[in-house]
Amino acid sequence: MGRLFGTDGVRGIANKDITADFALKLAQAAAFVLSEEARSRGDRPRAVIGHDPRISSDFISAAVAAGLASSGVDVFDAGVIPTPGAAYLTADLDADFGVMISASHNSAPDNGIKFFSRGGHKLPDATEDKIEAALGSALTPIGSEVGRVTRFADAEDRYLLHLLGTIPHRLDGVKVVLDCANGAASAISPQAFSDAGAKVITIGNDPDGNNINQGCGSTHLSALQAAVVAHGADLGIAHDGDADRCLAVDHTGAIVDGDHIMTVLALALKNSGQLARNTLVTTVMSNLGLKIAMQNAGIGIIDTKVGDRYVLEAMREGGYSLGGEQSGHIIFSQYATTGDGVLTGLHLAAQVAATGKSLRELVAVMPNFPQVLVNVPGVDKSKVDSDPELQALVLQASEELGDRGRVLLRASGTENLVRVMVEASDQGTAQSWADRIALLVERRLAL
Known part of the structure; x- marks a missing residue:
């Protein structure tokens, strides 16, 4: 099983990957990890939650709020607000952490959950890994120790x-x-x-x-x-x-x-x-x-x-x-x-x-160099920086382009795919080199 958190939180198809049950449990795990400092001080943890207006954000944010409140976290619900707004309000309220429900530029069927630490900063990988490891763990306060969910009335203002x-x-x-x-x-x-x-x-x-x-x-x-x-x-x-x-x-x-x-x-x-x-x-x-x-x-x-x-x-x-x-x-x-x-x-x-x-x-002060990007799927991306014939062609292209262009090969972080990017002073040169290098990537790194 791959890592739960991607480059920007947890994301997937709403009600398939991101279910209400999953959102509640992820929120409980996040509360377990991110409210530890507040609990050690003897304080009630506080969190800000915001969401975008996609249809699934309503049930996911409700599930997240329930998971946090059931873990003893007081939740300030900012409603529909941009991601940077949720991050700002986390810092402005001096909350222990923040949560944003959104799938950013993805279409409506997708959604996601991302967390901010105190101060509104994105979580480091190590903290995300702690939350993932804490799935299934839950704080179980009772009586007056459970959290409240309050509408953050002046959040947008x-x-x-x-x-x-x-x-x-x-x-x-x-x-x-x-x-x-x-x-x-x-x-x-x-x-x-x-x-x-x-x-x-x-x-x-x-x-x-x-x-x-x-x-x-x-x-x-x-x-x-x-x-x-x-x-x-x-x-x-x-x-x-x-x-x-x-x-x-x-x-x-x-x-x-x-x-x-x-x-x-x-x-x-x-x-x-x-x-x-x-x-x-x-x-x-x-x-x-x-x-x-x-x-x-x-x-x-x-x-x-x-x-x-x-x-x-x-x-x-x-x-x-x-x-x-x-x-x-x-x-x-x-x-x-x-x-x-x-x-x-x-x-x-x-x-x-x-x-x-x-x-x-x-x-206009910035000259715009044509960039050509070619994705080459179905290849062994681990060899992109070590294949001698491929590296020789990249060196040849780089020498020919000089300081008026460049070549960049990047292995995808999630797929067996290599991205070939070539910049040059004209579109034809960039396209020609990109196509030539992409063909060699396909031939040399085929699975």
Whole structure:
């Protein structure tokens, strides 16, 4: 049996993998592990719980709340709120831990459960392993020692005030289209942008429990592109289902990905003296153009493995203030403990308002190198870094591309699959090398 926790909590098909019984038992195991410190102090443990609006979140969050309360944990139910909102409220309330019910950018049939430690931080692997090992263990308080479940009445207001308090410039005069993915940001994102002074047009903000991420949001940008052009907006912002990421669209409808967003924000933080250690934390998948833009600006780059948890780890270890992924998980450590799509969108729009420049102009400082990604399934991924013929071809490609391109081979963490990524100064060269290397991966590493 594989590890229960994935890269972002426990996820699966609701009522098949994530059943009410499983959610209750997982919550009891989490309470057993995460409330240990509070119990040792003689305090009643407290937890914040939030969820996205998919239909299964109601019964799963109820089961989680029941599991926690039956373990003596007082539960503050924040209702529908973005993942970063749940993390913020965990810290703001000084709760012992937090829980978010969401499957992020997945479709409605899926759902998931993720936990935050005190302070709103994602759990390290070792703590997740303790929770998994504790499944079947349960605290059994009785009488007045059982926990209460209380509606966290001002949860959204607290988070909203926090968001508004972070932006360096009001958004007066900026017209923005928001695509909320029919998800957790459907209410709070339009409110935040409106309160900040922007003229707001919304799409994908009518969740019915089944339409989350359905043809909208950061995984389906065509609707946002069309809306921005149709309304003559300055920019568009797209969230995913739990709003921990943000992608954008400029006034022409061109996509602005996480690398472009980090470029704009890193330069803004450097100019204001707030870019800690003058360094940006990215993953190995970030575009070469981002690295060149940062080099030209005198900003250092630290690369991590793919996954926002690895970016977060590097930021916490090194004391860095900005990091993120091409996919739009952008982390401001000064304001958040996880990626926050609403926060990111507000700060991006604030740069448009503050500079008087279009988003297209702001991102133009980053050259965009074509990236080609080819997935090769059904191969022995363990040999990807050791096969001599494959390594020789990668070296040949790297030497030919020089400093105007690169090759990256990555073994999938969950499948017998190797990802081949090639960057080059033109699409044809990138595609040619990617196809050639992928064919050799298929031949040399076949199972």
